[in-house]
Amino acid sequence: MRAFVLRKIFNRANPDMRVIIFVLTAVAAVSMLFGVGLGPVKVAPVTVAKILMSRVPMIGGAIQQTWTQLDQNIVLGLRLPRVCLGMVVGASLAVIGVTMQALVRNHLADPFILGVSSGAAAIATLGMLFGVFAFLGEYSLSISAFIGAAVTIIFVYTISRVHGRINITQLLLSGVAISMIMDGVTRIITLSAPNALGLHNATFWMSGSLAGAKWGYLTLPLIVLLICMTVLMINYRGLNLLLLGEESAGALGVDVRFLQKALVLVASLMAGVTIAVSGSIGFVGLMVPHFTRLLVGGDHRKVLPISALLGGVLVVWVDVAARMLLAPEEMPVGILTAIIGGPLFIFLLKRKSKE
Amino acid sequence: MRLQIENMTFSYGDRKAIDDICLNVKEGEFVGLIGPNGSGKSTVLKNLYRALSPDKGTVTFDGENLFALSHKKAALKLGVVGQENxxxxxFLVEEIVAMGRSPHKKFFDFDTEQDKNIVRHALEHLGMEAMAKRNYLHLSGGEKQRVIIARVVAQETDFLLLDEPTNHLDISYQLQIFDFVKRLGVTVLSAIHDLNMAALYCDRIYVLKDGKVILRGTPEEVLTPRNIFDVYGVRSDISVHPATGKVAITYLPEALGGAKHSTTP
Structure with missing residues (x-):
């Protein structure tokens, strides 16, 4: 009976979207609750829930304080911003993956694999160490990462287009080449860094980690995620049609050139602000859309919101693992996602070449 | 006059793919574009559905400049079956067919009950209703092509541009697809590879060679042994088949002594 109900909801041919979204939102909430509690110092999920409730206006006063001040500081000051950032970063990375895959019409596109992360990191490091973009103030890191991401996407896209089509070999090779070039540039910039403190910050940031998350880090990525999600959801038909190919999309009423430019902009904007707060966390944009499509098929109206939720949940849990595995040492999240995502990438590549 | 092309020229780099093409399609006609490989059939169609944009020339569609229409407006008037399938x-079959509804949709519009009916009817017309929930990836070539035709049916335009819609299909699918398009009763401009197919279905034919229109007329006027030899370099015998009343072409290959056949030039 239970299997029947499950099959009815998670049925590829006719998934019950309302139930799936509800279940995933619940999973995301529970993940955040556990994610906040887990770490070198553990706080029980019930206590976490109470601490959070006590902060809610109106009903907060009714909650008896049964926890220590230390717990409260850990939950509110350290873990909660980190978990929230994990949700936003994970969701953004997954949605960037979906966007780039529609743009190049290929499953294997991911900001990390195609060198977009490296490009963003290179320009961002330049800003960080030499203050090139200091005149942009508070957002200089995000804006420089955005510029790096945009330049890389345009490069990779232009190089891999042969006779108006994206050639998969060219795409992956140009991704590899550009990420090597950009990593080299980053190396040169860090080696010639004028001050040691900046260098330390840059190295820590580049390793791809959510440690050191502050509430202030959250605003920009969250706003950008919401805006970009809205833009993408409005254009979900266009994204679907792009997967048919440029000519078919054009014949079905899509202004292909315009939509492609919009997608480049959306993907680089999200990549820029995400990478600015978390460094480069690879393969989330590859893994999450893949599993989402297995669950609900290729329709972007379903793929976009579900990828965002799954991406958030994935990064929250991988981040928990990152701070638990070698506790009290921190492990960069990027290393863990690479260990999980790399084999999946190879599997997809093998399957692709069989077809 | 539904579609009128005047002096259309297009080059890929230095190579002129089509050169000074003039062509027209009247209401309700089925017009065929034939010619050897690389003669520019696809290029003409691509310039019409704006996958390419012509270097020179004008295209008038229902009295308006086709290229001044927005992509969406054009998609409401012109349905296209290209070679990119x-x-x-x-995606599920029904999702692919439903994409034909997109030019009718504004931002934030979801698929209505009416759209679903149109999609279901389109699939029924092609005898594919049982496959609605199948995965498009796993279909055979002929089935995929029928899905694409169903998509253009769901698009509900009364003018179709078809680019060799029966390429690589076996003969039953070829006849089925052309029969189906004919039954729709819409105006059609189609590139056709197979001359016998062109003879069976076209009201008029344009023959392209090296990017130029070299012949035009009814199948009876155009498909003569001399013309076929001039264009393709192949000897043939032409008869009007008693059952179809249409021109039927029999090729006379060299190996079977075609060169010596009496009716060839």
Missing amino acids: DVPFD
Whole structure:
């Protein structure tokens, strides 16, 4: 009976979207609750829930304080911003993956694999160490990462287009080449860094980690995620049609050139602000859309919101693992996602070449 | 006059792919574009559905400049079946067909009950209703092509541009697809590879060679042994088949002594 109900909801041919979204939102909430509690110092999920409730206006006063001040500081000051950032970063990375895959019409596109992360990191490091973009103030890191991401996407896209089509070999090779070039540039910039403190910050940031998350880090990525999600959801038909190919999309009423430019902009904007707060966390944009499509098929109206939720949940849990595995040492999240995502990438590549 | 092309020229780089093409299609006609490989059939169609944009020339569609229409408006008037039918992503047959409804949709519009009916009817017309929930990736070539035709049916335009819609299909699918298009009763401009197919279905034929229109007229006027030899370099015998009343072409290959056949020039 239970299997029947499950099959009815998670049925590829006719998934019950309302139930799936509800279940995933619940999973995301529970993940955040556990994610906040887990770490070198553990706080029980019930206590976490109470601490959070006590902060809610109106009903907060009714909650008896049964926890220590230390717990409260850990939950509110350290873990909660980190978990929230994990949700936003994970969701953004997954949605960037979906966007780039529609743009190049290929499953294997991911900001990390195609060198977009490296490009963003290179320009961002330049800003960080030499203050090139200091005149942009508070957002200089995000804006420089955005510029790096945009330049890389345009490069990779232009190089891999042969006779108006994206050639998969060219795409992956140009991704590899550009990420090597950009990593080299980053190396040169860090080696010639004028001050040691900046260098330390840059190295820590580049390793791809959510440690050191502050509430202030959250605003920009969250706003950008919401805006970009809205833009993408409005254009979900266009994204679907792009997967048919440029000519078919054009014949079905899509202004292909315009939509492609919009997608480049959306993907680089999200990549820029995400990478600015978390460094480069690879393969989330590859893994999450893949599993989402297995669950609900290729329709972007379903793929976009579900990828965002799954991406958030994935990064929250991988981040928990990152701070638990070698506790009290921190492990960069990027290393863990690479260990999980790399084999999946190879599997997809093998399957692709069989077809 | 539904579609009028005047002096259309297009080059890929230095190579002129089509050169000073003039062509017209009247209401309700089925017009065929034939010619050897690389003669520019696809290029003409691509310039019409704006996958390419011509270097020179004008295209008038229902009295308006076709290129001044927005992509969406054009998609409400012109349905296209191109040669690009691979979808490397996971979609159901009914989802692919439903994409034909997109030019009718504004931002934020979801698929209505009416759209679903149109999609269902389109699939029924092609005898594919049982496959609605199948994965498009796993279909055979002929089935995919029928899905694409169903998509253009769901698009509900009364003018179709078809680019060799029966390429690589076996003969039963070829006849089925052309029969189906004919039954729709819409105006059609189609590139056709197979001369016998062109003879069976076209009201008029344009023959392209090296990017130029070299012949035009009814199948009876155009498909003569001399013309076929001039264009393709192949000897043939032409008869009007008693059952179809249409021109039927029999090719006379060299190996079977075709060169010596009496009716060839």
